[in-house]
Amino acid sequence: MKDKHWSATKERGSTFGIQLLVWLYRIFGQWLLRIVLIPVIAYFTLTGNKARQASYAYLTRVNAVTGNSTKVRWYHVYKHFYQFGTSAVDKIRAWLNDVTMQDVTFHNPEIFEQLRQDTPSKGAIFIGSHLGNLELCRAIGEHDSSIKINALVFTKHALKFQAALEKFNPDAQLNLIQVDSLGAETAIELKEKVDKGEIVIIVGDRTSVTQYGRVNYADFLGEPAPFSQGPFILANVLDCPTYLLFCLKQSGRYHIYLEHFANSLKLARTERAQQLQSIIERYAGRLEHYCLKAPYQWFNFYNFWQKDDKQHISRTATNKNEKNSSDDS
Template sequence: MKTKRHWSQMQDWSLAWGMRLLFTVYRLCGRQMLQVFLYPVVTYYWLANSAARRASRDYLARLAAFQPEVKLSGSLFDSYRHFLGFANAIIDKLAAWSGLIAVNDVEFSGREQLLADLAGGRGALLLANHLGNPEVCRVMADRDAAVKITVLVHTKHAEKFNRLLRRYNPDSAMNLLQVTEINAATAMLLAEKIEQGELVVIAADRTPVNGGRTLTVDFLGAPARLPLGPFVLAGLLKCPVYFLFCVKRNGRHQIVFERIGDALSWRREQRDAVIQQAAALFAQRLQQHTLQAPLQWFNFYDFWQT
């Protein structure tokens, strides 16, 4: 029987030379010319990466069954469109990092509340996901100079991509912190950053790299696993907690900060129930945003562990 690979062991095709080529075209020739070059590059990776293609089709088929109104299916054509969306998101990621996305290209929701929390001197924890392009939130650091952002990343592939990002903007106010697990040392480091008034961003929709503990939630009508660590952090850091969503509509990025409380808190006997409730709320909100931008959810692996 073939063993399913963990998402962190899969080749991240977004790191390949094709993305660097496309971004060079984007910088020199603009977005319209980019689309001409986009198709052959994406076609190659769509054909070559069978595991990601299967995962894409599985996700789209589940989406179609859950909400037919989205008018998508698990077809090859829709999967190809899904890959095209991901390639464009990678270009936007590089553009955001290099300062090519202007503040006027971004709409914020919940920003004032977040800045009010930061004005108190402590930072906040943002629970992010792989819907759209959360890295665009670095535009907020450009707009509000006092805002510092630390993003936790988990894989060697991410480390390579981070080097590519720094190549375009070595002086960014966004710090990328590679970790393989959330342990006591990690929590202490993040607590220091919170004390210094920084925003800490961690993805809460991928299982731990080293096989750590998970939670089961309902997502698109079926059980799926989320990592326990981010929700435990939400209690340990004793700071405001937000869900972070960022999707692109009509050429503009829409960043949503949804505040869920001053901090997660619990008595010992309530701990598991409080954490499970927070994870279920996260999955519910992620599902709602995903249904509004279905081709912008980019988890190209067996998310439901079938």
């Protein structure tokens, strides 16, 4: 039986649900909201078959790589789901300006400072992931008027989340660009933005919504996994500095890691395939490094190691009985 592609999974939840979360947060604060999440997350854990299996498989791989002989149990999977729920609370806090710079630790601050100096004349591309809280990075970036951020999203879920927040905080705006695929038109638009000194953020741990086989396989937690070529080919087209961006919550604080990845990812025509493979392997290695720092904060609740071809996956939307929880932004 074929696996379902991540984009074929219908969202659980609604714009109303997001607005309710924001309302509860504003009235009762984050701690009561985190308590309210306990039964809600229990429900999603019990009813999200596919997501639960994916979490179990992922955490088992983490244990194998780290040499942890502990068997993954239901409460480990629940903890994984609960971290996903609390990350939504952190997103709300960030966009309502309740996260201050005192709550944040910037690693490699010299890279941030250099970026601020460079962006007026030349932009950059940030390649992130579904590890930790990329939304928080974007919200913090919005507080720095010297940096303009554009985020590419591949589903309408992120747009719903943004619309819900703007009802409570009209200033919580970000230039979200919803795309189905990275075509020439999108690349031209983004090239113009980068040339004006703006930042483009894209995630590197989701395969194409529309096309099969536009991937390279790289070792990730002990087994080859498909990584989309799109973000790295986009970086090649934009021909600008490329950074890797991660935000993890550790000991109650938000830790932002910005790594300089390359001054340019321009691919040579004669060695294009080999260079692209090497670049994607480097990205997969850094993603694994940070996953092992905070394994419960990786929010890809589907079979990440599924082969990206018509034999193994279906991009057809699931029916109601096959719904699954995932963060598809």
